[in-house]
Amino acid sequence: MVKLKGFQKLTLTDQALETWMRTWRVVNSQSTVVSLQDALSRILAEDLVAKESLPRFDKSAMDGYAVKSSDTTGASQSKPVTLQLTENQEVKNGQARQIWTGNPIPKGADAVVMVEETKKIGGKLEVWCQVTLWQNVSKIGEDIKSGTLIAKSGTRLSPYHIGLAAAMGHSELKVAQKPKVAILATGNELAEVGAPLTGNLIYDSNKIMISAECKELGAQTTDLGIARDNVDEIAEKIREALKTHDAVITTGGTSVGGLDLVPDAVNKIGKPGVVVHGVALRPAMPTAVAVLEGKPVLILSGNPVASVIGFEVFGRAMVCRLLGMSKTEPRSMTKATLKRKVVSALGRKTYVRVLVTLKGDELFAEPVSTKGSGSISTMTQSNGFMIVPENREGITEGESVIVHLFGTVEVSS
Amino acid sequence: MVKLKGFQKLTLTDQALETWMRTWRVVNSQSTVVSLQDALSRILAEDLVAKESLPRFDKSAMDGYAVKSSDTTGASQSKPVTLQLTENQEVKNGQARQIWTGNPIPKGADAVVMVEETKKIGGKLEVWCQVTLWQNVSKIGEDIKSGTLIAKSGTRLSPYHIGLAAAMGHSELKVAQKPKVAILATGNELAEVGAPLTGNLIYDSNKIMISAECKELGAQTTDLGIARDNVDEIAEKIREALKTHDAVITTGGTSVGGLDLVPDAVNKIGKPGVVVHGVALRPAMPTAVAVLEGKPVLILSGNPVASVIGFEVFGRAMVCRLLGMSKTEPRSMTKATLKRKVVSALGRKTYVRVLVTLKGDELFAEPVSTKGSGSISTMTQSNGFMIVPENREGITEGESVIVHLFGTVEVSS
Numbered sequence: 001m002v003k004l005k006g007f008q009k010l011t012l013t014d015q016a017l018e019t020w021m022r023t024w025r026v027v028n029s030q031s032t033v034v035s036l037q038d039a040l041s042r043i044l045a046e047d048l049v050a051k052e053s054l055p056r057f058d059k060s061a062m063d064g065y066a067v068k069s070s071d072t073t074g075a076s077q078s079k080p081v082t083l084q085l086t087e088n089q090e091v092k093n094g095q096a097r098q099i100w101t102g103n104p105i106p107k108g109a110d111a112v113v114m115v116e117e118t119k120k121i122g123g124k125l126e127v128w129c130q131v132t133l134w135q136n137v138s139k140i141g142e143d144i145k146s147g148t149l150i151a152k153s154g155t156r157l158s159p160y161h162i163g164l165a166a167a168m169g170h171s172e173l174k175v176a177q178k179p180k181v182a183i184l185a186t187g188n189e190l191a192e193v194g195a196p197l198t199g200n201l202i203y204d205s206n207k208i209m210i211s212a213e214c215k216e217l218g219a220q221t222t223d224l225g226i227a228r229d230n231v232d233e234i235a236e237k238i239r240e241a242l243k244t245h246d247a248v249i250t251t252g253g254t255s256v257g258g259l260d261l262v263p264d265a266v267n268k269i270g271k272p273g274v275v276v277h278g279v280a281l282r283p284a285m286p287t288a289v290a291v292l293e294g295k296p297v298l299i300l301s302g303n304p305v306a307s308v309i310g311f312e313v314f315g316r317a318m319v320c321r322l323l324g325m326s327k328t329e330p331r332s333m334t335k336a337t338l339k340r341k342v343v344s345a346l347g348r349k350t351y352v353r354v355l356v357t358l359k360g361d362e363l364f365a366e367p368v369s370t371k372g373s374g375s376i377s378t379m380t381q382s383n384g385f386m387i388v389p390e391n392r393e394g395i396t397e398g399e400s401v402i403v404h405l406f407g408t409v410e411v412s413s
Numbered sequence: 414m415v416k417l418k419g420f421q422k423l424t425l426t427d428q429a430l431e432t433w434m435r436t437w438r439v440v441n442s443q444s445t446v447v448s449l450q451d452a453l454s455r456i457l458a459e460d461l462v463a464k465e466s467l468p469r470f471d472k473s474a475m476d477g478y479a480v481k482s483s484d485t486t487g488a489s490q491s492k493p494v495t496l497q498l499t500e501n502q503e504v505k506n507g508q509a510r511q512i513w514t515g516n517p518i519p520k521g522a523d524a525v526v527m528v529e530e531t532k533k534i535g536g537k538l539e540v541w542c543q544v545t546l547w548q549n550v551s552k553i554g555e556d557i558k559s560g561t562l563i564a565k566s567g568t569r570l571s572p573y574h575i576g577l578a579a580a581m582g583h584s585e586l587k588v589a590q591k592p593k594v595a596i597l598a599t600g601n602e603l604a605e606v607g608a609p610l611t612g613n614l615i616y617d618s619n620k621i622m623i624s625a626e627c628k629e630l631g632a633q634t635t636d637l638g639i640a641r642d643n644v645d646e647i648a649e650k651i652r653e654a655l656k657t658h659d660a661v662i663t664t665g666g667t668s669v670g671g672l673d674l675v676p677d678a679v680n681k682i683g684k685p686g687v688v689v690h691g692v693a694l695r696p697a698m699p700t701a702v703a704v705l706e707g708k709p710v711l712i713l714s715g716n717p718v719a720s721v722i723g724f725e726v727f728g729r730a731m732v733c734r735l736l737g738m739s740k741t742e743p744r745s746m747t748k749a750t751l752k753r754k755v756v757s758a759l760g761r762k763t764y765v766r767v768l769v770t771l772k773g774d775e776l777f778a779e780p781v782s783t784k785g786s787g788s789i790s791t792m793t794q795s796n797g798f799m800i801v802p803e804n805r806e807g808i809t810e811g812e813s814v815i816v817h818l819f820g821t822v823e824v825s826s
Binding site (some may be wrong): 256 | 556622776
């Protein structure tokens with residue numbers, strides 16, 4: 001626990017997340033059936049099990065000739081075996097039938113001789129090598145046996161899952177319904193994008209940015225607009241949203257100007273209300289997490305970068321659970337060599353924005369330095385987070401670090 | 414050049430790609446204007462330039478008091494300076510006005526003293542430290558100056574680009590229209606997913622899988638169904654599709670059973686037709702690339718894994734160019750330690766499917782071994798490709814390799 005002005009104490013990041021996640025469960029896990037065409041990136045809501053074996057039948061793995069393996073015993077280039085070519089359904093002793101990759105093995109045959117190891121002479125075939133039982137044959141169920149678990153419930157469906165489901169004849173899949181997340185911005189200083197900007201107003205950017213993050217993970221979002229800095233107005237909007245949504249996210253109104261309008265509003269609505277407020281996390285210290293009517297409420301800072309980091313830690317975990325995933329989906333990860341030393345505060349988990357670049361065969365991570373950490377431009381100039389743990393005061397130049405990627409790696413020439 | 418049965422020669426992968434890309438241009442680059450709400454993952458069709466400076470005005474970077482910096486000269490904890498608190502719009506000599514992070518600096522003030530460095534006594538303020546000109550002030554344009562390039566045309570829009578665009582008051586963005594890609598499967602052995610499966614038929618899985626890959630990149634796709642193994646039928650379907658699409662992709666009918674039905678069909682339609690057929694690429698050797706009516710036609714293998722690798726190399730490049738991106742978007746990349754040696758053929762670029770796992774602070778890549786490489790289950794069991802270049806015969810165990818990730822890294826406990 002770290003003492004801090006404005007907070008009686010800060011809760012360690014992992015502990016805050018654990019406490020919050022322990023306080024709510026998914027109330028209404030709903031699933032829906034979608035066609036394979038619409039299944040990309042959706043989350044499986046049931047185990048995907050092989051309906052049948054793949055291959056469905058013994059098939060040739062090569063272009064060549066289906067034979068009885070015993071007929072090829074002792075065959076070699078200097079001492080070829082000669083077989084009779086047939087086009088019948090069944091291959092009998094002393095016969096060979098032409099076959100292409102993927103074709104079913106004809107009745108009677110139990111191996112395939114590659115075309116390269118043969119020579120066709122009239123209606124006969126010279127075989128230059130011996131094949132063993134089932135050589136060059138993909139046996140039924142060799143890739144997947146009927147009943148095999150292909151992907152667990154909670155898996156995000158890639159093009160390859162969809163391909164595999166298709167190969168097994170699934171034309172539809174049961175996936176999680178998109179959880180409904182309502183997002184509220186708070187602050188007298190905010191104007192909606194598109195509105196005229198007067199005086200000292202600034203455009204709200206958090207709401208639409210956090211909404212995009214939710215959508216990227218697979219949630220649907222509702223824009224609750226901007227609430228003024230007024231506890232009753234904020235409380236009313238959250239109370240209403242909880243009736244029809246699975247979760248609420250707010251931005252601003254926490255530890256602003258010495259006031260905690262949103263935490264106060266949440267605590268006014270009901271129990272347990274705020275379960276953690278103030279996290280030993282940089283730069284998202286004022287984050288608060290709450291539960292109302294058994295549903296999660298995430299209270300993010302109004303500072304754009306702090307709201308992004310707060311969402312990264314708490315919002316991803318929330319949306320992934322609402323989607324029925326068994327654990328929080330990690331970002332892509334890479335190891336990279338840190339190009340410049342980074343200083344952090346002991347006792348805080350620190351998210352450092354870095355730009356990862358590939359130079360030749362080496363990956364480098366360059367911290368994106370800025371005077372004020374609050375500008376969202378630091379997020380568009382970087383492509384990943386390096387996380388400095390609480391027990392370190394920084395990372396030295398040249399150290400090999402894990403980076404959690406949110407953008408594509410720059411390829412430097 | 415490598416000689417191979419069935420192909421007079423194989424073309425090196427990079428050379429094949431370059432030859433193809435040189436032979437066509439984007440004919441009709443179309444853009445469309447979307448609201449910020451709909452801009453996620455779309456591709457910018459014009460440079461995004463800062464409409465105004467951020468911050469829009471000089472603002473406080475701290476909670477504290479706005480002052481004239483000259484009034485604090487020499488102040489220290491043992492020798493504080495005492496200022497008069499004011500609530501007026503303007504701060505005059507000897508005055509201080511309370512200010513919160515993000516608030517505009519009042520007229521007359523030129524610095525902010527942090528609240529921690531002060532003590533309020535009645536209507537007066539003790540200041541315990543000296544501040545310099547513009548200390549604790551975020552100056553206008555400090556984050557972004559009006560006119561700064563935020564993101565180039567061709568950039569894929571992340572939540573953070575959207576947030577930054579919102580902060581600058583853009584409510585809409587000009588993005589690339591989704592290119593139209595038509596996808597045709599070929600093969601007498603194929604049945605549509607959902608149809609009853611009789612005899613030795615198998616379900617087509619390539620079409621829907623490649624369609625999902627196209628969609629993931631940002632294209633829209635048309636399912637052209639399954640063509641029988643008949644040059645005229647294939648040619649007719651491709652010819653029709655070219656009238657209303659930006660590109661055509663086919664699967665199967667290349668180097669199958671000694672026949673090249675799709676390349677023959679394409680060459681029948683017009684010039685230049687097939688520009689490369691047979692690539693020194695494993696496992697996608699039968700891939701062919703063609704151009705008809707100035708539009709790209711990609712001829713993939715019918716083997717599911719070969720079609721995936723063929724798309725990875727040629728399809729991604731094609732869709733990215735159609736989207737107006739200046740270069741092919743790379744996958745996420747990571748360095749990992751190879752857990753088992755991999756053998757490959759000299760002269761071929763080889764895509765090896767690997768499963769990348771994080772163990773403690775180390776990333777490992779384990780080749781996903783299979784007898785037959787054709788099963789798409791090897792794609793769902795892995796999360797990345799390791800690419801073995803043409804000049805190597807394999808990679809030794811323990812070597813540090815670059816992996817191109819298509820799935821999330823497994824976290825092992």
